[in-house]
Amino acid sequence: MTKEELKTSLSTALPSAAFDEAGEFLNVTISPAELLPLMNDLRNKPEYKFDYLFCLTAVDWKTHLVTVYHLFSKEHKHTLVVKAKIDDRVDPKVETVCHIWRTAEFLEREVYDLFGIKFLNHPDLRRIFLDENWPGWPLRKDYVDENMIEL
Amino acid sequence: MSNGLIEQDYMTEEGEFVINIGPQHPSTHGVLHLKVWLDGEIIKKVQPHLGYIHRSIEKMSESLSYRNFIFATSRMDYLSAHINNEACALAVEKGLGVEATPRAKAIRILMAELTRLASHQLWWGCTGLDLGAVTPFFYAFREREAINEIMEETCGARLTQNYSVPGGVMFDIHPNFQKRVKDVIKQIKENTKEYDELLTGNVIFEQRTKGVGYISKEDALSYGLSGPTARASGVSCDVRKWFPYEGYDKLDFKEVLMDGGDCYARYMCRMEEMKQSVHIIEQLIDNIPEGEFQAKTKQVIKLPKGEFYQRVETARGELGVYIVSDGAASPYRCKYRSPNFSNLSALPFMAKGAKIGDLVAIMATIDLVIPDVDR
Numbered sequence: 001m002t003k004e005e006l007k008t009s010l011s012t013a014l015p016s017a018a019f020d021e022a023g024e025f026l027n028v029t030i031s032p033a034e035l036l037p038l039m040n041d042l043r044n045k046p047e048y049k050f051d052y053l054f055c056l057t058a059v060d061w062k063t064h065l066v067t068v069y070h071l072f073s074k075e076h077k078h079t080l081v082v083k084a085k086i087d088d089r090v091d092p093k094v095e096t097v098c099h100i101w102r103t104a105e106f107l108e109r110e111v112y113d114l115f116g117i118k119f120l121n122h123p124d125l126r127r128i129f130l131d132e133n134w135p136g137w138p139l140r141k142d143y144v145d146e147n148m149i150e151l
Numbered sequence: 152m153s154n155g156l157i158e159q160d161y162m163t164e165e166g167e168f169v170i171n172i173g174p175q176h177p178s179t180h181g182v183l184h185l186k187v188w189l190d191g192e193i194i195k196k197v198q199p200h201l202g203y204i205h206r207s208i209e210k211m212s213e214s215l216s217y218r219n220f221i222f223a224t225s226r227m228d229y230l231s232a233h234i235n236n237e238a239c240a241l242a243v244e245k246g247l248g249v250e251a252t253p254r255a256k257a258i259r260i261l262m263a264e265l266t267r268l269a270s271h272q273l274w275w276g277c278t279g280l281d282l283g284a285v286t287p288f289f290y291a292f293r294e295r296e297a298i299n300e301i302m303e304e305t306c307g308a309r310l311t312q313n314y315s316v317p318g319g320v321m322f323d324i325h326p327n328f329q330k331r332v333k334d335v336i337k338q339i340k341e342n343t344k345e346y347d348e349l350l351t352g353n354v355i356f357e358q359r360t361k362g363v364g365y366i367s368k369e370d371a372l373s374y375g376l377s378g379p380t381a382r383a384s385g386v387s388c389d390v391r392k393w394f395p396y397e398g399y400d401k402l403d404f405k406e407v408l409m410d411g412g413d414c415y416a417r418y419m420c421r422m423e424e425m426k427q428s429v430h431i432i433e434q435l436i437d438n439i440p441e442g443e444f445q446a447k448t449k450q451v452i453k454l455p456k457g458e459f460y461q462r463v464e465t466a467r468g469e470l471g472v473y474i475v476s477d478g479a480a481s482p483y484r485c486k487y488r489s490p491n492f493s494n495l496s497a498l499p500f501m502a503k504g505a506k507i508g509d510l511v512a513i514m515a516t517i518d519l520v521i522p523d524v525d526r
Contacts, residue, residue, distance in 0.1 A: 101375065107493075
């Protein structure tokens with residue numbers, strides 16, 4: 001599907017979603033509650049069939065956190081970027097997708113380690129790089145470390 | 152449970168023996184720490200513990216300029232340093248809407264394929280070493296050394312080349328470049344048959360790799376594998392073919408696909424890839440376009456607001472650079488989708504049910520580079 005076709009098809013299913021076509025890929029921003037049903041559809045419905053999750057990360061926008069999923073379909077050769085906007089910075093939570101794409105297991109652990117976003121129903125959610133009792137979430141914009149040097 | 156300390160070996164209530172392999176183990180190629188649950192010789196479970204050389208390159212990039220953050224990536228996958236630099240340079244060029252000059256593009260492809268050859272040669276030597284054959288290591292380093300010398304002459308560094316900059320390459324190629332590359336290609340072509348004699352047809356080697364560490368096409372895709380590791384399972388994923396950059400679409404080369412899915416298929420996949428790289432270099436070495444080696448860019452680079460994603464094929468798979476820009480002179484967020492991180496995530500799956508000795512064969516043929524996993 002082209003960008004336009006994807007947008008039309010998705011906007012009927014998700015009337016509340018926000019679309020952004022400015023970049024290279026079509027971006028769709030949704031709330032965390034809508035994530036899991038949408039991801040299941042994107043993986044399993046024959047017209048989407050996004051079978052390759054090639055990048056999973058998060059961005060801290062100071063007022064809110066966003067998890068970013070880059071999806072690609074080997075069969076239809078289309079790309080989609082799904083973003084889940086999490087407003088709660090104190091206890092951010094989002095459903096895991098690691099039973100849909102197993103590569104998400106490690107990638108979600110990385111996001112948890114560096115952003116502190118909890119993935120619900122994740123089989124093994126531990127910090128992946130840092131020590132379990134490391135204070136704070138380093139990739140957040142408000143992270144302070146006494147050893148950090150201002151350049 | 153802390154992953155900063157090595158836990159003691161112990162026995163579980165079910166009688167499974169738990170041992171720690173690494174982080175300072177010769178066959179883990181760096182500081183990879185694997186916790187392995189064993190029932191006799193059979194692996195019940197593997198848990199990778201990471202972070203021993205986590206340098207937070209992504210966090211550092213947020214305070215570096217768009218010219219400087221490229222050079223930090225040489226320290227990720229140090230065997231594909233040039234290709235990492237290239238990915239970042241391409242991402243910045245995409246944001247700026249600038250294109251590298253034709254000469255720079257040709258030079259970058261040549262250097263990228265030389266890097267791939269050097270990386271695969273090191274991998275070939277180490278795979279032999281891991282599986283008990285010491286000789287291949289010295290044979291592999293013979294050719295790798297010749298490539299490293301070209302790198303040194305051209306870029307001034309053997310491993311961390313730092314050669315790609317936004318708009319092109321840092322300086323023009325050395326006058327000897329073409330002659331030396333041709334010599335190396337000739338040398339590699341002559342010596343490839345020695346590689347096959349030493350390892351490929353070796354009975355012990357074949358028995359240790361055939362049918363070991365199998366992963367199916369569906370699982371490979373689900374685990375997000377890329378590079379030769381995925382192509383050995385029949386997943387077509389060569390970024391040079393799927394999303395051509397730098398003009399790879401104008402070159403004649405094949406995407407090597409195998410259907411074995413085991414260690415031997417991964418081995419054969421890389422051996423074939425070396426031949427394809429040689430073929431690419433041969434097409435380009437006499438056809439480097441004349442002209443500027445660097446397109447003009449502003450001294451201080453500022454990307455427009457937005458998100459830019461660039462992927463390239465490194466020696467190990469798909470490297471993605473995801474830049475989120477807020478219009479400032481350094482990235483707001485910079486994420487590296489590293490091929491090794493995803494490839495490693497499939498290791499527990501591949502190793503389950505295998506023998507402890509096979510774990511080394513699986514690790515060797517995934518071709519892990521730990522600095523790229525940890526970043």
